[in-house]
Amino acid sequence: MGQTRPDMEDMGAFLLVARTGGFREAARASRMSASALSDAVRRLEDELGVRLLNRTTRSVVPTQAGLSLIDRLTPAFREIQAAVDLVRDSGGKPAGTLSLNVPISAARLILPQIVPPFLAAYPEIRLEVVTDERFVDILAAGCDAGIRYDERLELDMIAVPIGPRRQRFAIAAAPAYLDLHGRPEHPRDLLNHACIRGRFAGRPVETWEFEREGEVLRVDPPGQLLVQNGTGTDLGVAAAVAGTGIVALFEDWLQPYFDSGALVPVLEDWWQVFSGPFLYYPGRRLVPAPLRAFIDFVRAHPWPA
Template sequence: MGLDLGDLSAFVAVARAGGFRDGARASGSSASGLSEAVRRLESRLGVRLLNRTTRSVAPTEAGARLLEQLTPALGAVEAALDVVNSFRDRPAGTLKLNVPVSAARLVLPGIVSPFLAAYPDIRLEVIAEDGFVDVLAAGCDAGIRYDERLEQDMIAVPIGPRVQRYATAAAPSYLDRRGRPAHPRDLLDHACIRGRFASGAMTAWEFERAGEVVRIEPSGPLTVRVGAATDLAVAAAVAGTGIITLFEDWLRPHLDSGALEPVLEPWWQTFSGPFLYYPGRRYLPGPLRAFVDFVSVQRSGS
């Protein structure tokens, strides 16, 4: 029938993403190019594969069946092609990671530059967002997440610090004006700076000391989108707007400089560090294998 592998890949990208624009973003192509490829594929097959509306794109029954069969087949093709990379002197290609903003800020800076220096033929693309993302559907090779947000059936490799803490802090001027909390429940009488996830959820503030766990839902004058506007929340705390709870490493420069003062430090809660996760398959793409090995060696040497 003379079907083009690129047209098949274009269909898979659009069907997984649920739209031409998102498919283009995930695959690094143009929306118009994907649209033309899918139109060409449908013409050659003589059947409609996608139902298109002004708001969404979804596979037809025939498209869903084709997607089901193509996904493992294209994965096998990618694995077969990557075997060739083992004959290269150095891994080459693109590695695409999906990570939370906190990992882009606190974990990757110590890894990215030495990794790219060690593998000059690899191009690294990092997408930072805090929503729950299917890394494969997003066209990524791997992701970084914490225990509670790891996807099932994925291989997880420790990356970055293995123990982290949430720190609570405020500007000395705010604490001089409003008083210093002695117990987490005292925060209910304070101006607290909150974060909201893209889903709309706002997580409770949790504290722990000597086996006692206290969860509270404080309120305050400022709420920001987690990740995208976290630096705004930090700046507001430094300016004396209210009390903030965030990764200790994120606040550490301000704590060290005295711009922020620790609040309820004996109650700061620890949690396990993040993981690099990726699909379990026999042959990993060369750039991803190099990154996994690099992270593992870096951890064993730390």
């Protein structure tokens, strides 16, 4: 006698519990009770003959077998949802949930320009934005698409330009700091200044890069303050405003401080220009209707060159 196939609803319940991190959390995100979800996961484990979740009173964590199943099931369930969305979309406006994985810089500088008009145009779409500075697999993270810069894009993804296509990495300091310590005239002068540095979690501190008339310079200046890029960036900016040192950041992030006079540009002739970010998503045949609507909306938006 052949083995019975696990029930699709039980597999969906398992994915939901794993994604939300607990049975009560999954119950709040669905129409099922926590006990019904627990029964569904237990049935699935019995069918497969392996434990999929390690349960404690405080947490629910996938086992290695559970992680392997999540990796295989997530794309398949997204294809199913995309097919359902495609059929549903044929009868009216797109509906459903769209989940985006984005860096904090995109959540601060890019999405405010497009999210309000997009949600107004598609009232049946629920948008979930997850801010994450790590280099993650968006599907494994339970997201439909992400925003990253070209050097951090995964190779098998489709990329659509989003946001201004030309950006600059700015250097700034408070007037009081410059009055006390002098103004750098060349990037190498930064080696004699206090600089506020940033790095991504688990990665080395990145050097500051400058460019002028084809000449590229990389400088590793000293400084008392090191912050984590994204979550700690506002602290770095606040410290620069207070006169602690010189900060390097996206020009658009610092522009309000330039406008108010709290910070002033430093070494502007050397600011490096780089291309804007991209919305990226898996190159598959069926794209969920909410994501398709967002892609079309992004492409139609009049971004600055």
